[in-house]
Amino acid sequence: MTERIIGTVKRVNGPVIEAKGISDAIMLEMVYVGEARIVGEVSKLIGSNAVIQVYEDTTGLAPGDNIYGSGLPLSAELGPGLIGTIYDGIQRPLEAIYKVSKEYIKRGISVPSLDREKLWPFQPSAELSKGSLLEEGMSLGTVQETERITQKILIPPGDSGRLQWLIEPGNYTVDTVIARIMTDAGEKELTMFHKWSIRKPRPIAERLPLLLPLITGQRIIDTLFPLAKGGTVAIPGGFGTGKTMTQHAIAKWCDADIIVYIGCGERGNEMTDVLTEFPKLVDPKTGQSLMNRTILIANTSNMPVSAREASIYTGVTIAEYYRDQGYHVAIMADSTSRWAEALRELSGRMEEMPAEEGFPAYLPTRIAEFYERAGYMKTLGGDIGSVSIIGAVSPPGGDFSEPVTQHTKRFVRCFWGLDRQLANARHYPAISWLESYSEYLDDIIPWWEERVGPQWADDRREMMELLQKEVRLLQVVKLVGPDALPDTQRFVIEVCSVFKNAFLQQNAFDVIDRYSTAEKQMRMLSLILLYWHRGSDAIKRGVTIVKLKRLKALQDVIKMKFTIENESLEKFDRLEAKLERGLDQLGALYD
Numbered sequence: 001m002t003e004r005i006i007g008t009v010k011r012v013n014g015p016v017i018e019a020k021g022i023s024d025a026i027m028l029e030m031v032y033v034g035e036a037r038i039v040g041e042v043s044k045l046i047g048s049n050a051v052i053q054v055y056e057d058t059t060g061l062a063p064g065d066n067i068y069g070s071g072l073p074l075s076a077e078l079g080p081g082l083i084g085t086i087y088d089g090i091q092r093p094l095e096a097i098y099k100v101s102k103e104y105i106k107r108g109i110s111v112p113s114l115d116r117e118k119l120w121p122f123q124p125s126a127e128l129s130k131g132s133l134l135e136e137g138m139s140l141g142t143v144q145e146t147e148r149i150t151q152k153i154l155i156p157p158g159d160s161g162r163l164q165w166l167i168e169p170g171n172y173t174v175d176t177v178i179a180r181i182m183t184d185a186g187e188k189e190l191t192m193f194h195k196w197s198i199r200k201p202r203p204i205a206e207r208l209p210l211l212l213p214l215i216t217g218q219r220i221i222d223t224l225f226p227l228a229k230g231g232t233v234a235i236p237g238g239f240g241t242g243k244t245m246t247q248h249a250i251a252k253w254c255d256a257d258i259i260v261y262i263g264c265g266e267r268g269n270e271m272t273d274v275l276t277e278f279p280k281l282v283d284p285k286t287g288q289s290l291m292n293r294t295i296l297i298a299n300t301s302n303m304p305v306s307a308r309e310a311s312i313y314t315g316v317t318i319a320e321y322y323r324d325q326g327y328h329v330a331i332m333a334d335s336t337s338r339w340a341e342a343l344r345e346l347s348g349r350m351e352e353m354p355a356e357e358g359f360p361a362y363l364p365t366r367i368a369e370f371y372e373r374a375g376y377m378k379t380l381g382g383d384i385g386s387v388s389i390i391g392a393v394s395p396p397g398g399d400f401s402e403p404v405t406q407h408t409k410r411f412v413r414c415f416w417g418l419d420r421q422l423a424n425a426r427h428y429p430a431i432s433w434l435e436s437y438s439e440y441l442d443d444i445i446p447w448w449e450e451r452v453g454p455q456w457a458d459d460r461r462e463m464m465e466l467l468q469k470e471v472r473l474l475q476v477v478k479l480v481g482p483d484a485l486p487d488t489q490r491f492v493i494e495v496c497s498v499f500k501n502a503f504l505q506q507n508a509f510d511v512i513d514r515y516s517t518a519e520k521q522m523r524m525l526s527l528i529l530l531y532w533h534r535g536s537d538a539i540k541r542g543v544t545i546v547k548l549k550r551l552k553a554l555q556d557v558i559k560m561k562f563t564i565e566n567e568s569l570e571k572f573d574r575l576e577a578k579l580e581r582g583l584d585q586l587g588a589l590y591d
Contacts (some may be wrong), residue, residue: 003032006069007050012061015306016349019050019067028199030074033058034065036108039090041074041310044350051350055090055307056107072195076314077113078321079174079193080120080143080151083258084291086275087113089299089311091318114193119171120145122153122178122192132163136203137324137380140166140179143192146292148285149258152325154381156194157203159183198313202320206378213444214330214388217253217515218246220431220504223460223525227414228440229256229328230376230386234336234408237418238398242430244270246416247332247390249429249508252281252290253515256330256388258322259294262315265308265338268300284515301338309342316373319387326383330390331374336367337394340404356403364407371411400435413439427505433467452522459525463499466532470496487545488536494545495532502558503528513561520564523572527557530576534583543586551586553579 006025011018017033017040025031029042033054038061040054052067076091086094088105091113097105124141134140136159139152161183172178172192179190196202210228227233237243244266251259261278263271275298281290295318299311312333319329333339340363347360355361374389391412395402398420409415417435422428441457448456469492473485482490503524507513516524535548548554556563556575564571 003068003070005066006031007048007067009033009061009063009065009067010049011063012058013349014345015054015058015304016346017052017054017058017061017067019052020048022048022050025050025069026071028073028197030070030072032068032070032108034061034067034108036060037068037110038108040067041306043346053306053309053346053350055304055310056105057304073197073199074310075195075197076317076321077193077195078318079114079153079191080145081114081118081174082295082318082321083145083149083293084295086296086298087314089264089297089303089307089309089314091297091314094298114174116173116175119173120192121170122167122172123169124166124178128163128166130163130165133160134163134181135160135380137205137382139381140190147288148293149327152381153178153192154324155181155190156196157380159188159190161188196317196321198310198317201373202317202324203380204324204375204377205380205382208376208378208384210376210440210443212376212447213440214328215255215518216250217517218249218429219506219516219521219524220429220433221250221416222516222518223503223521224433224464225414225416225431225436225438226440226444227388227390227438228376228444229388230374231414231440232371232374232389232391232412233414233416234391234393234405234412235416235418236393236395236400236405236408237423237430238395238420241398241418241420241423242428243392243394243418244274244334245508246418246429246431247334247392248274248277249514250330250390251278251294251332253284254330255328257293257327258319258329259290259332260297260315260319260329261294261332261334262297262299262311263334264297264299264311264336265301265342266299266334268302271298271300274298305342305345308339309346312336312339312370316370316387316389320373323377323385323387324379324381324383326379326381326385328386328388330388333389333391335392335394336370336408337392337404340367359403363403364410367404367407368411371408427500428508429506433464433504434471448518451518455526456522459522459529462529463525466492466496466499487539490545491532491535491539491548494549495528495535498531498554498558499528502561506561510562512563512565515566516561517566519569520566523569524560527560527572527576527579531557531579531583534580538583538587541587547586551579551582553582 007019007022010020038056040052044051096111120143136157138155143151145151161181164180167178174193177189212229213226214229279291283290374387376386395405417432419432422430445457
């Protein structure tokens with residue numbers, strides 16, 4: 001990369017710099033400001049002037065300092081070595097930086113995103129030979145990145161040609177030339193990594209329908225408000241309602257192949273917890289560290305605000321790279337509200353006209369562009385991969401009517417609203433069954449019915465209707481008290497209470513309860529509905545609700561989430577028989 005002087009600093013306004021004398025800069029070009037070589041990006045061009053947002057502290061910069069162009073957009077390095085690495089918002093490896101500058105990141109520090117010294121075992125593709133036609137997205141060979149992740153070394157998008165030479169199997173660094181191809185523009189050398197602009201979505205062959213659920217093991221999500229692989233979901237909630245913990249649970253237990261966790265503007269102590277806890281978490285699929293399938297992007301609230309804005313795009317670009325290899329990737333963005341606040345600050349410093357609550361007028365567009373990069377795709381190489389985006393939203397005061405939450409709802413098809421009252425009552429996950437919804441339900445019903453039985457959709461619908469009835473009845477109870485209701489209506493409240501305690505509430509620290517398979521969730525739901533159907537019939541025959549609540553089998557139903565393992569579904573048969581016997585005996589007394 002050849003640096004050239006493209007202009008000088010005219011004015012410094014926090015992370016925004018006005019430049020003059022611009023000669024040959026291009027929009028979104030990565031530049032270096034001053035002799036400290038502070039990384040920046042051209043965000044506006046006005047004649048011979050330009051506006052540059054920089055990703056580091058601008059203290060000490062002065063008018064007249066040189067600005068150096070790179071000729072490239074702000075890009076991510078994509079290749080072996082991404083898994084298990086902790087990056088900042090512009091993909092600088094924090095552990096490598098620590099070795100150079102200790103606790104504080106020095107301005108202008110330049111450390112390659114991928115380790116240039118580590119050797120990787122490259123296995124060339126057996127189907128390739130000299131003269132083979134290579135098109136974008138095709139695989140030159142593979143590298144075993146971790147025990148679970150085999151990385152394909154892909155022809156970068158935009159490149160194609162005839163293979164002239166391919167290296168022999170062996171251990172090489174990421175910048176070793178492993179192939180040469182003859183393109184229309186001449187011979188080109190390829191290495192195990194390539195760069196890609198973070199603001200440009202990677203091309204695909206085809207978008208496919210979202211028909212498979214992302215199984216998280218969290219019952220309220222999988223059963224009531226499921227997310228499809230390749231889908232998008234927002235998790236809004238006030239401070240302390242459990243956004244981060246919900247994302248942690250999903251990251252650990254969901255059936256995605258790779259997790260990209262973006263701490264966007266998070267408090268330093270929260271990111272510290274993530275950085276210390278994630279390596280200790282055990283991947284239930286392999287028994288090894290969860291970091292063996294995780295990439296962390298740590299951009300705390302005291303880091304430069306413009307890097308916070310870039311961190312979202314860095315994360316989704318890395319996710320698209322693994323999607324192109326045929327993996328299913330889940331992105332945890334925590335939190336998109338602080339990303340939007342970064343947009344607001346940068347927009348204000350660039351003196352743009354503000355819209356609602358000071359956010360820039362293009363806020364909806366930026367939110368849409370981000371979530372649009374999710375999807376279930378057929379890649380250029382013919383593989384099937386997906387990117388699922390799970391974005392936390394932190395509305396001030398828990399107000400869901402604020403702009404970020406409202407605009408996000410327009411562009412996502414799933415909404416898990418966190419409830420302050422549930423969190424205060426220690427009901428976790430604190431996802432409100434009244435405000436949440438999922439538009440993926442009709443798409444994934446065939447998968448559920450094939451997996452657990454044809455009655456799944458009907459059982460779920462019936463349970464949701466009961467929860468809606470309970471809301472109306474509780475309003476009456478507040479006015480006149482529970483004794484004014486007949487037993488048939490009081491039983492609705494009783495069954496919903498059992499459902500909330502036995503099904504919706506889940507203990508992340510309990511060995512059995514922290515994860516539920518699809519089959520276990522279905523058996524739990526059908527057992528609670530059995531209690532509803534048989535109990536309603538018993539009440540019509542004169543059985544009192546007090547008698548129903550005292551059933552010994554009912555206590556076993558409430559405790560079943562702690563006592564029945566995922567692999568011991570036969571215990572549900574015995575519990576079902578015990579519940580039916582108790583109801584039969586109760587009904588016999590009134591016949």
